[in-house]
Amino acid sequence: MLGSKLVHALIPSVQLLITKELVDSINHIFQNNGQSDVYIVYYYLAAQTGLLLLDKMITTAELINNAKMQQQINYEVERRIVGKTSVISLSYFENSKFYDHLMRASSGQSQRVVEMLNGPLSMLQYIITFTTVVGVLTTFHWLAGVTVLLLAALPLVINAYIGKMRYSLLKEATPLSRRVQYYLNLLKGRDTAKEIRLFQLQDHLIQCWKQLFESYAKKMLSFEIKTNAYRFGIDGISAILISLNLAFIIWMGTKQKLSIGEYMAISQAFMMIQGVVLSIALSISSLYENSLQLRDLIDFLEYPLEIKPEDEPQGTEVAFPAMSDKGIKVDNLQFSYEENGPIILDQISFQIEPGQKVAIVGNNGAGKSTLVKCLLGLYRSYKGSITYEDVDLKHIPAQELMQHISAVFQDFAKYELTARENIGFGRVEHLEMDDKMIAASMKGDSHSFISKLPCAYDTNLGRSFYGGTELSGGQWQKIAISRAFFRDADIIILDEPAASLDPMAEANLYKTFAELSVGKTTIMISHRLNSCVNADLILVMKSGRIIEQGTHAELMRLNGEYADMFNIQAEGFQFAAVN
Ligand SMILES: Nc1ncnc2c1ncn2[C@@H]1O[C@H](COP(=O)(O)OP(=O)(O)OP(=O)(O)O)[C@@H](O)[C@H]1O
Known part of the structure; x- marks a missing residue:
């Protein structure tokens, strides 16, 4: 890599020397009416073509290498980000600043890492090219060298400033751009498509999106106008400097102080050097900008897994205790x-005593x-305490707790x-265990309809991908319940398990749940109080x-809120039955 960069760096100055020799030798032939050795011209021409090919070869190899590196880095960056987001405390997801940070940390970082890795080497390449070209130019005339140095200084400063401006703008505009994206997702999303049509929200949402988009686009455009105005200024000054210099060199030529070859080489060098200076300037600004943006990624990866309040006791981690006596x-x-x-x-x-419902x-x-x-x-x-068999929950690592x-x-x-994955995710290490899977689906009442799907347990569910089968709300819920049974844990929590189930399925669920959860502690949230009587x-x-x-019985005797709620629900049924 370093070798190829060094060779690449030297090509432009060698090209200049060859140009000078080539033009001078052609000039020599013309002046001698073709009496000089022509083969030398072919020799220089061949050398120039060879250099050009070498240049293209190195560029192509670098591009392929970069693409490969970018893929590897892309994988690594995404792996680390999802590695973090999937274990980080849920509390972070309540915070919009976290999402802003996540978006900045995720977008385009692999490209940046590649640029940061390539940056110093590319910079070295440009600096060597610049120095050698200036060296060659100075051998032709000192003024050419000085002009080039002037040409270099201005863009370097301006581009570093532009890099800083761009980072500040992106940081400031992230919440807005996330909101723009949110409206787009609403308008394009499958989950929202039904309601958008039902409530005729298209025009309203498009209008909201349009307003936000315009304000975002305005910010970005004003930045582009500003930066391009700076760049135009730099280009203008450069063009004037180059023209003045070329005029001076032409004047020198008329005084016979420069050969035609030198004149051609100097003109070529000015064009070349503009490109090199621009590359150095862009490298500096992107190194600077990338280092700021990569800071976002690094900071993101350094988020502590838990947001710990100051009063939270620090202590050694403890394994989940067997639920035998004290319970929760x-x-x-x-x-x-x-x-x-x-x-x-x-x-x-x-x-809650062990085994209680x-x-x-x-x-x-x-x-x-x-x-x-x-x-x-x-x-x-939280404040206060939650203990499992007298062990403080805060001392039990999340992964350990979830196992139970x-x-x-x-x-x-x-x-x-697939249906298999949907249920098997309850305990992913048992994903291929068909007996367990069928047993869990039977408990969750999903086996009967899964076995009728086109590829049974290997059928893809949902409509997002080709060949998928959509399920009803209740069927999805049965799959989720089967997933919970597949986990086979000591404690089972059901948060409104019957919300999407039909009355038969609901009655069935409570019955099965009671039978299957013997010996296990179960916690069930429900709005249907008849499911709580036992x-x-x-x-x-x-x-x-x-x-x-x-x-x-105790709560009914108390005749308080529970009794009121229960009676209202019961009256509703009686009323319906009588009428
Ligand atoms: N992620 C969250 N961030 C901030 N506030 C929340 C969040 N989730 C719930 N809340 C708030 O906490 C309160 C209790 O919500 P919770 O979902 O626990 O109620 P619930 O009793 O389960 O209600 P429901 O019967 O409607 O499901 C509500 O006022 C809700 O606005």
Whole structure:
């Protein structure tokens, strides 16, 4: 690499010397009416062609090498970014600045790394070319050398300044460009296509996108105008300097102080040097700009995995304990999604004994899902304590905890991959175990429809890719429940598992769930209170607090909020049955 750069660097100055000799020898032949040795002209011509070919060969090899390097770096950069985003605390995803940073860290970084790696070598190449060309020029006339130095200085300074400006602009414009992209995704997305048509949102969204796009484009355009005006200024000054110099050199020629070959070589050198200076200037500005932007990538990769509040106890990591005696204990839990943000959970205390079936009920926004996410250790910046068999959750590493807990979230993931992968992701190391897979799908009530799909468990689900089969909302939910069963964990959490299920499937789910979860601790969030009557413990939540807890019978006797909610739902059924 270094060798090829050095050879590449020397080619222009050798070309100049050859040009001079070639032109002078042609001139000599003309002046002697063809009486001189012609072969020398062919010799120089061949040398010049050879140099040109060598130049192209090196350029081609460098381009291929760069493409290869870029692929490898692209892979490495993306691997590191997704390696980070997939393990980093969920709390980061609540923060829009995190997304801005993620976008800056991801976009075009592999290209930058390649440029940063190539940059110093390319710079060395340009500097050698520049120095040798100036050296050759000075041997023709000192003034030519001085002009070239002047030609170089200005663009270098201006381009470094432009690099800095571009970085500041990109940083400032990232939130805006993300918003522009967001509207585009809404307008192009499959998930939003139905509603956009239903509510006739096209014009409104296009208008919003247009406004943001225009304001973004305006910012970018004003930057381009400014930078191109600077560049135009530099080019103008360079052109004037070159013309003055050429005029001077012509004048020297008339005084017989320069040969025609030297004149040609100097003219060629000016053109050449403009290119070299521009390359040096661009290298400096891109090295500077890239170093600033790569800082974003480095900072991103250095994010700590958890956002730890100062009062969080530091301690050694502990393995997940066997759930035999104390179970799960929550003591005076308080939680906000954002620092100094609204308190979402407050004064939450309860205990779940091993093997108990727990139901969490309450109105929308009461904090049920948030409580479950805290129990899962997905958010750890809470106050108070959560312990598993007296072991503080904050001391149990996330991966260790997840090995023992299975969950179906309200907004469960729909992987547009095969049915096997959708279920097998519950415990990916058992992905190929057909017996386990079928057993889990039977428990989740998905086996009957999966076995009728075109390629059964190997059918691609969803419509994003060719050959995929779309499922109904309830079928997707059954797949998610099967995934949870496939995990075969000690603790199972279901967040509104029956939301998309038909009444038969719902009744079936509760029955199967009760049978299959014997000996396991289960926590189920539900708005359908008839599904909670057999729970060992019902937690009733309101505005982030637990306002009642006990069994169905105890809560009915209490005649409080739970009893009211239950009676209203029961009345609804009776009313419907009578009418
Ligand atoms: N990621 C989040 N960032 C900030 N606030 C959130 C986030 N998720 C939920 N909240 C807020 O926390 C509160 C409780 O939400 P949560 O989803 O826990 O309620 P829920 O009882 O499960 O409601 P539902 O019955 O509607 O599912 C709500 O006010 C909601 O706005």
